[in-house]
Amino acid sequence: MIRASVDLNSPWDLCEFFHFGGQMLDINQLRADTPGVNQIIHFNNAGAALIPDPVIAVMTRHLQLEARWGGYEAAAQVEAELEGVYLSIARLINAQPKEIAVIENATRAWDMAFYSLPLMPGDVVLTSTTEYAGNYIPYLQLKKQRGIEIRFIPNDEYGQVSLAALETMLCDDRVALVSLPVIATNGGPVQPIEQIGALARAAGVLYLLDACQGAGHIPIDVKKIGCHMLAATSRKYLRGPRGMGFLYVEKNLCQNLEPTFLDLHAASLLTPETFEIRGDAKRFENWECNIAAKLGFGAAVDYALATDVDAIWERIQSLASYLRTRLAQVNGLANQDVGQVKSGIVTFTLNGHTSSQLQHMLGAEKKRINVTPSTFRSTMVDMQQRGLKDVVRASVHAYNTESEIDVLIEALERFSSEQP
Structure with a gap:
């Protein structure tokens, strides 16, 4: 899976670092590629997933190049691989490379899109x-600065966006933007993003x-979804390094x-009085970035x-269904999905315990179990609408078992039997 040694004096082919064949997941291989599973049980993939060895190898190799040759010189050696990152992200979401910007995190990527809109x-x-509050705060800022209006799309009986309500709301000519998360940070549904896109486009x-x-x-x-812009991060389900994200902006x-x-980087100075902004999505980037992390991000996408x-999605659904079934067997526990x-x-709550308490207790188990609180x-x-103050968030990935x-259920059953 990973070469024992690499030539630090020349660029490399990412395919040499890992190889999978076919559509079937090899769970043993996924876990063999993930050193963290040997010491922890990680159910915080919605926060930051465990990085696989092939990604670590790519990042480490570039840091070694920088140490030997210098930062600028090392970047010049991997220029083709850096461009390959855009190709990989474009392939991931069925976009064109010129529609992709690689930015230092998803928050800034989302901000660069939102604040550029002429609202x-x-x-x-x-x-x-x-x-997410990190997106909602910018709405409030532009409400204060520009006088925009924010409206919430009601939920349907399943707790997801009501398509009927959205269609009605879109009849108002003042609606300029539909903006929402694919999946909420506190759980919730996978939103019907393709149907939403069709209504927005129409x-x-x-x-x-x-x-x-x-x-x-x-x-x-993105073609099926019909979104004009999309922002995402490296560190969550893509299993890349922190401090990396991307922005998709439709070329038109x-x-x-x-x-x-x-x-x-985003623009060129033409004369002492004029400049020109570049034509592709890199106009949303800036010149300085973490080259090792950018390459690592590309390797994570390739992985x-x-x-x-x-296949990853099918495996995640299977594990999540199993987890919800097992949670239903714990006394005093309520699933909040x-x-x-x-x-x-x-997501779940357990009578007599706050989410922070459960995070601490699970983290103190013999083999540490990582979960995280998600608060209002x-x-x-x-x-607020669901009457929740906080929930425990346990997020599974394909490499979980x-x-x-x-093991998580055994711990929760023990906690539920203890006096709070």
Whole structure:
């Protein structure tokens, strides 16, 4: 899977670092590629998944190149591989490489898209009740600065966006943007993003997706979805390094959006009085970046593609279903997931215990179990509507196993029998 040694004096072929064949997942190979599974049980993939060895190898190799040759010189040696990152991300979401920007994180990627939109006083932004606070705060900022209006799309009986309600709301000519997460950080449904896209396109309204919890988790095809813009991160289900994300902007829209920030990478100085913004999505980037992390991000995308995202999604659904079934057997525990299509993010509450207490208790087990709290501050509207203060979030990935879930359940059963 990984070469024992590499030539530090020349670029390399990523395919030499890993190889998968066929559509069937080899769980043993996934775990062999993931050193972290030997010491922890990791159910915090919606926060930051465990990085596989092939990604670590790519990043380590480039840091060694920088140490030997210098940062600029090392970057010059891997210029083709850096361009390959755009090809890989484009393939992941069925886009064109020129529609991809690689940015230092998904938050900044989303910001670069949102703040470039020419929203005017009276323009309406439609979002879901599961919108992440990091996105909702910018809505409020532009409400204050520009006078935009924010409206929530009601949920249907399953707890996901009501398509009938959305269609009605889109009849208002003031609606300028539909913006929401594919999957909420606090669980919730996999939103019907293709149907939402069809309605937005028919109404001539821009469509921005936060795919932080979706990329690498579920198959994403921007052509089928119909979104104009999409932002996602490296560190979650794509299993890449922290501090990396990407932005997709449809080519027909890209040249009509002027980024809030420009530098000599996003634009060129033509004369002492004039400049020109580049034509592709790299206009949303800046010149300086973490080259090792960028290459690692590309390797993580290649790993997901080689493993097969459809197979990953099928495996995640199976594990999440097993986890929900087992959780139902724990006294005093309530599963808090909603939606027709549920994701690999499984949320629950346990009588007498806060989510932070359970995180600490599970982390203190003989073999550490990683979960995380999700509080109302992250998804305030959804949590308030459902009467929740916080939930425990256990998010599974393809490399997790049923036996690891059994260990989690045994611990929760023990906690439930103890006096709070």
